[in-house]
Structures are given as C-alpha cells and as structure tokens.
Amino acid sequence: MPRTLICSHSRPASIFLTTVLFFMMAFLLVGGNRNHPGMMAASLAYLAFMTVLAYLLFRSGRVHRYRSIFFSVYAIAFVLNFIPMLLETRGHIALTGRDIANLDTPLCHLTIPMLILPGLVYGVLIFPTKLFADMGFYPMLFLWLGATVVLGKGWCSWGCFYGGLDEFFSKLLPKRIVSSRKFNYALRWFPFALLLVIVIWSFLALDPVYCGWLCPFKAVTEFVQPTNWLIWVQTGIFLALFLGLVVVLPLLMKRRTQCGLFCPFGAFQSFVGLANPYRVRIDKEKCNQCGACVDQCPTFAITRETLAKNKVSITCARCGRCMEICPRDAIQFSLLGVPLRGQDAGRAGFLREVFRPDSLFTFGALLFGAVISGGMVAQVMLRFVHLARAGSFLFR
Numbered sequence: 290m291p292r293t294l295i296c297s298h299s300r301p302a303s304i305f306l307t308t309v310l311f312f313m314m315a316f317l318l319v320g321g322n323r324n325h326p327g328m329m330a331a332s333l334a335y336l337a338f339m340t341v342l343a344y345l346l347f348r349s350g351r352v353h354r355y356r357s358i359f360f361s362v363y364a365i366a367f368v369l370n371f372i373p374m375l376l377e378t379r380g381h382i383a384l385t386g387r388d389i390a391n392l393d394t395p396l397c398h399l400t401i402p403m404l405i406l407p408g409l410v411y412g413v414l415i416f417p418t419k420l421f422a423d424m425g426f427y428p429m430l431f432l433w434l435g436a437t438v439v440l441g442k443g444w445c446s447w448g449c450f451y452g453g454l455d456e457f458f459s460k461l462l463p464k465r466i467v468s469s470r471k472f473n474y475a476l477r478w479f480p481f482a483l484l485l486v487i488v489i490w491s492f493l494a495l496d497p498v499y500c501g502w503l504c505p506f507k508a509v510t511e512f513v514q515p516t517n518w519l520i521w522v523q524t525g526i527f528l529a530l531f532l533g534l535v536v537v538l539p540l541l542m543k544r545r546t547q548c549g550l551f552c553p554f555g556a557f558q559s560f561v562g563l564a565n566p567y568r569v570r571i572d573k574e575k576c577n578q579c580g581a582c583v584d585q586c587p588t589f590a591i592t593r594e595t596l597a598k599n600k601v602s603i604t605c606a607r608c609g610r611c612m613e614i615c616p617r618d619a620i621q622f623s624l625l626g627v628p629l630r631g632q633d634a635g636r637a638g639f640l641r642e643v644f645r646p647d648s649l650f651t652f653g654a655l656l657f658g659a660v661i662s663g664g665m666v667a668q669v670m671l672r673f674v675h676l677a678r679a680g681s682f683l684f685r
Contacts (some may be wrong), residue, residue, distance in 0.1 A: 295618040296609070296651075297350030302642035306652055307344040313656055314339060318663040327674070331667035338362075339659045352609030352651055356447065357456055359655075363662040364453025368509050370665045373672060375511060383514035389417045394511070395424035398433050398449070400500060402484060402557040403491035415495050432661065437558070439657045441565025443607035445548055445555050445588070447654040448661060451506050452606075455547045459539035459587065467541040469584065474592040476550050477604060484553035505530035505547060548606065549588035559603045566625045567650045569607060573599040575619035582611035582620060607650070622647035 298306065318336055322328040339359070346355040375382050384394060396418040404426075407415045419425040436444040445452050487499045500507070502523055508531035515521045534547040548555055576599060582591045590605040601611075601620075611620045623629055624646040642648065 292616075294350030294613060295621050296352050296612055296647045298347045298642050298648065299639075300348065302639060302648075303344055303347040305639075305643060306347050306648060307340060310343050310652060310656060311336070311340045314659050314663075317656075317660050318667075322667075327671050328667055331670040331674075332663060334670060335659075335663055335666045339655070343655050346651060346655070347648075351613055352647070353613050356609060356651075356654075357460060359658060359662075360446065360453040361457040361460065362453075362666065363658065364450050364457060366662065366666040366669045367450035368454070369669045369672070371510055381514075382511055384511055385514050389513075392417050392419045394418050395422075396426055396429040397500070397504075397506075397510075398429055399451070399504060399506075399552075399554045400497045401430070401433055402488055402554060403497045403499060406488060406492040407495055410492070411495070413495070415491065416497050416500075436657065437561055437564060439565075439653045440562075440607070441567060442558050442562030442603075442605060443565070443567070443650070443654055444558055444562070445552075445606040446608040447658045449548075449554075450662075450665075452545065452548050452552075454506075454509070455535045455539045455545045456587070458536050459543050459545055462540055462543065465541070465543045467538075469542055469544065472589075474589060474594075477589045477592075477602065479550055480553050480556035480604075481559075483551070484556040487553055499553065502526060503530065505535050505551075508532075543587075544589065545587045549590070549604065555588075555604065555606075563603075567607065567646065568623050568625060569601050569605050569611070569620060570623045570629060571596070571599040571601065572619045572621070572629050575617045576615075577617060577619075579616065581614050581616065585610055585614050607654075622650050624649075 314336055319329060319332045322332050342355050342359055346352060349355075372382060379388065379393070388394060394417045396416055400416050404414060404416060407413050414420070414426060416426070421427055433444075436448045440447055446456075483503075487503070490498045501513070503526065505527060507524075507527040512524055512527060513520055515524050530551075534551050538544075538546040576596070578596060580593065580596065583593055583596055587608055587610055588604060588606050590602040591611060592602065595602050607622070609622075612618075612622075621629060627646060630645070
C-alpha cells in the first residue's frame with residue numbers, strides 16, 4: 290500500500306481548496322480577456338490545466354512533483370513568449386545602442402539587488418528601462434514585493450521564470466549520472482559572496498554588472514549586440530554559463546545548480562524572504578538522520594550539518610522535494626510560532642485541513658504562480674495555433 294504523504298489532503302478538503310482556487314484563478318486569468326476570444330480560449334485551457342494540477346497536488350501531497358510540472362511549463366513558456374515578443378516589437382533580439390538610449394530594456398528581477406544602493410545614495414536608476422512600462426521598474430518592483438510577501442524564498446521554486454529552466458533540465462534524465470555524495474556543500478555560500486561583489490561593483494561603476502558579464506539567462510532573453518571583441522567575450526560567457534549551469538550540470542546531477550550554487554538573486558531572496566512567515570521544518574522526534582533529504586534536495590539547502598541540528602538552510606526554496614522522499618514524514622511546511630503537527634492531527638477535521646500551513650502556502654503559491662504565468666502560457670498557445678494554421682495553409 291503506498292505511503293500517505295503528510296502534505297496530502299482528504300477528498301473533501303482537496304475538492305474545496307481546488308474549487309476556491311479555480312474561481313479565483315478564473316477571475317484573474319479569464320476575466321480580463323472577455324473581448325479577446327483567442328486569449329480567452331487559451332486562458333480557459335490553462336485554467337483547466339492548473340485546476341487538475343492543483344487537485345492532484347492537494348490530494349496526493351506530492352507538492353514537488355506537481356509544482357515541478359507547473360514550474361517547467363511556466364519557464365519554457367516565458368522563453369517561447371519573450372523572444373517572439375522582442376522580434377515583433379523591435380525586429381531583433383540583441384540590444385542596440387538605440388534601444389538602451391531609449392530605455393527599451395525590460396527590467397529583470399535579477400537586477401533588483403544592484404539597483405538599491407545607487408537608488409538610495411544617488412537617486413538614480415542604473416538600468417536602462419522605463420519606470421512605468423509593462424516590464425519597467427515599478428511593475429517589476431511590485432511583482433517582486435508581492436512575491437516576497439506571498440512566497441518569501443519560495444519565489445525561487447514557484448515564481449522565478451528562470452529557475453524553472455534548470456528545474457526542467459534536472460528532470461529530463463531518469464537517473465543521476467554524477468553522484469553528489471562527495472559534493473562540497475560549502476559551495477552553496479558562493480551566491481552570497483557573488484551577491485556582495487556585484488552589489489559593491491554596481492554601486493561603484495553605476496552599472497548593473499551582473500547583467501553585462503555573468504547572467505546565464507542572457508543566452509535565452511536579450512543581450513547587447515556584439516560590435517567589438519569585448520562584447521563577444523561577454524556573449525561567450527553568457528552562453529558558457531547557461532550551458533554549464535542551467536543545462537549540463539542539472540542534467541548530470543539532477544539538481545538545480547544555477548539556483549543553488551550561483552544565483553546572487555537567490556542569495557538576496559534568502560535574506561528578504563525571512564519576512565515571509567512560512568518555513569520548512571524538521572521534526573526532531575521523527576527524524577532518524579537517514580540523509581535522504583540531503584542527497585535529494587535540489588538546491589543543496591539541507592546538509593549533514595543542518596540535518597544534525599534538525600534544520601534546513603536559509604537557502605531553502607520551499608520546493609517540497611524533501612517532504613516527498615522523507616520515509617518518516619519528519620519534514621513539513623510550518624508557520625512561525627505554530628507547533629509541528631502529526632499525520633493524524635492534520636486530518637482531525639475539515640477546517641484544520643483547509644487551514645494547515647502547507648494548505649495555505651501551496652494555495653497562495655499556486656494562485657500567485659498561475660496569475661503571473663497565465664498570460665505568457667496563453668500567448669504561447671496562441672502562437673502555436675497561428676503557426677499550425679499557417680502551416681496547414683502552406684501545405685494545401
């Protein structure tokens with residue numbers, strides 16, 4: 290008989306949570322597309338997908354499995370939507386000097402840590418973007434603030450459209466090729482050192498240096514048009530980092546190496562995410578120190594040292610993998626100041642199930658993720674429909 294996971298819900302609670310989530314997603318995803326039949330149809334399809342996914346997540350308790358599906362779809366949709374959007378609006382992907390001068394660069398949330406000091410000290414925005422454009426400074430700032438309130442560090446597993454890419458590649462192979470048993474977990478602190486370097490460097494140079502030199506995702510978004518040897522070197526670095534950290538290492542290790550070992554924004558979110566009340570905690574009465582969570586944590590947030598203290602690292606991204614593979618149900622979502630619960634206590638009543646910490650966190654995370662991904666996924670669906678129609682027309 291399969292094990293009942295501690296994050297699972299009874300059928301009535303699963304139906305209730307999914308139904309409430311359905312109506313909230315329907316209002317937010319479909320409501321604004323009433324005058325656009327194509328977008329409405331695509332949004333309804335995505336709504337159906339997210340509703341089924343949500344029910345399976347609540348009913349089975351396999352938070353990581355179903356979150357991973359959503360997260361990967363979201364990330365791929367971002368790339369498949371962003372690049373065509375640039376081609377349609379600009380006619381090209383590479384940033385020209387004119388695009389930069391006209392502030393036509395969409396703001397990326399990864400730049401936020403580099404903008405704070407120059408903004409506070411000099412009152413300047415060192416990134417070439419408009420303040421109120423669709424993907425400008427204030428929309429992205431408020432998106433990040435909302436994500437921090439709802440998800441905290443969980444942004445890295447439920448909201449970041451870049452994190453889903455190495456999530457996707459880490460799931461492609463059925464088995465791990467490179468073992469991590471001898472892995473040096475001290476490397477998980479490298480993102481914090483990199484964060485300090487880029488914040489100070491950006492402040493001194495008044496330039497978002499991470500974007501110009503180290504961002505792996507320039508390879509699949511936009512980059513400065515190569516016009517001299519230095520920019521060609523930068524472009525080569527982007528490609529090498531993307532292939533190494535986002536594609537090859539996740540494939541071989543089945544872990545999110547870019548997120549766990551390199552991303553400075555993830556380190557930044559580890560600090561600001563402490564404002565969020567949700568935590569992942571280990572029940573010392575149940576844990577037998579088997580180490581399964583250490584070996585399987587995608588972002589290297591649990592080590593032998595933290596496990597010995599019945600804790601997870603500050604870098605925990607709330608992905609839920611440890612809860613699925615723990616043989617003793619010793620790990621669970623919790624709220625600050627709220628005692629951990631037992632398996633039976635979680636099913637003591639309908640309302641207790643609905644208002645459990647894991648119920649509230651996953652409900653909010655799914656809703657937030659669906660809202661910020663819905664437009665991207667729907668637009669990608671429409672692009673494929675248009676391509677299919679164009680292809681059928683050509684081959685008549």
